Amino acid sequence: MKKLVVALVTLGLVIAGLLVWNHQLMAKQSAGATGSKTLVIYNWGDYIDPSLIKKFEKQTGYKVDYETFDSNEAMLTKIQQGGTRYDLVVPSEYTVQRMQKEHLLRKLDHRQLPNLKYLAPRFLNQSFDPGNQYSVPYFWGTLGIVYNDKLVAHPLKHWEQLWDPQYRNQVMVYDSARDMMAIALITQGHSVNTTNYGELQAAERKLQGLSQNTRAVVADEMKMYLKQDEAAIGIAYSGDAAEMMDVNPHLHYVVPTEGSNIWFDNFVIPKSAKNLKGAYAFMNFMLEPKNAAQNADYVGYATPNQAARKYLPKAVTHNQAFYPDAQTMKHLEVYRDLPKKVNQEYNDLFLEFKMFVK
Incomplete structure (x- = not known):
């Protein structure tokens, strides 16, 4: 009986020792990570x-x-x-x-x-x-327009040109509520940080007019389309534009002088x-x-x-x-953090526009 007790005590000590060792090992690993x-x-x-x-x-x-x-x-x-x-x-x-x-x-x-x-x-x-x-x-960087000189007869300089009927089904729209609403707001003379719901509604109606020219609403895949001459025009960030232009010399990037996002x-x-x-x-x-x-x-x-x-x-x-030169920089706006309610309004209105795109 005594031997059994001693054995059980010894086993308990071994298990306790293993638990302490394991705890120390995990602590060391955790310390090593941070x-x-x-x-x-x-x-x-x-x-x-x-x-x-x-x-x-x-x-x-x-x-x-x-x-x-x-x-x-x-x-x-x-x-x-x-x-x-x-x-x-x-x-x-x-x-x-x-x-x-x-x-x-x-x-x-x-x-x-x-x-x-x-x-x-x-x-x-x-x-x-x-x-x-x-x-x-x-x-x-900036938000601007990428266009292909093989598919566009004249250089693009302004946001308003995206609505030109000659570019029907040729514009790749970026899948970003904040960016696309900003473009529509700029064409109407409003701040990209507006919280005025009437101005936002008017911007969404403006975007609806772009639906006929919109080929697709995309994200990173836009780069593939433009690199491979599969679309004439795209809305892109400056760094993405630089990457595309390195691959396709017929692509050009412009920041509209009337304003954009920096x-x-x-x-x-x-x-x-x-x-x-x-x-x-x-x-x-x-x-x-x-x-x-x-x-x-x-x-x-x-x-x-x-x-x-x-x-x-x-x-x-x-x-x-x-x-960009100093004159263009004057018209570039930084996005501000908007109230959650207003952010939701931007998202909801942009979703309405996307429903018009076929």
Whole structure:
């Protein structure tokens, strides 16, 4: 009987020891995932030169854990749910504003960002983040028109030309309520951030008139159609346009001078971040002019880094489609974070337009 008791006690001690060992092992693994030498970045897909990540790791000794998202909304939902381990995230301007309102971001210590000096002043202190208290510009771009000179007789310059009857069934419309409503609002002289429901209704009626010219309402697949000469005209972001033009020399990109959207994607540090030192190190690394230029060359979007421009081809930096002149810039608007009710109105009205497209 005593032997049985001793055996049971011994077995209990062994099991207890195994449980402690397993707990310690899991703790070590968890620490390894979020420890001081691991930097967790959450960014858009294919939105950084992979060789720069390797260069950063080699220079600093950090290990980068890189994850991607495909929309601001998907990223925001994940952050809102909590439990994430991201040290750096790259939201667009209106999402920065929303994250700030919801107290999801850390205030930045500019003393740890000496390379902010390389950014052009005109890209700082934007309305969505006065004083850049929470965000550092990463890339910027515009919304415009891509057209094929083999299929379009005359260069396009204005949004209103999209409604021309000669382009029946030739316009690829981007599947974005905010962008398409913005185009209709601009043609009617209204702000892309209007909350006036009457103006929104009028914009939707304007879009209905575009339905006859609309070939399809698409997202990323638009690039395939335009690259392969399967559509004459498309509405696109500047970086996507650059990618298409690299493949098809008959494509051209224009930002209508009467106005458009100018957008910014930005580095921010979530409140849940663990590796603050690494986050600041990475932002400073990406702000180094040569690194910023290399990244802009890879991604195809415009860099806000003034010092980086001297390392880019003049054919790029002097191209007003991608680096618009001061006069055009005056008419570009940044999207603001709108109330949920108004966002729903934009979405509902755009859905009504899509129902008219055959």
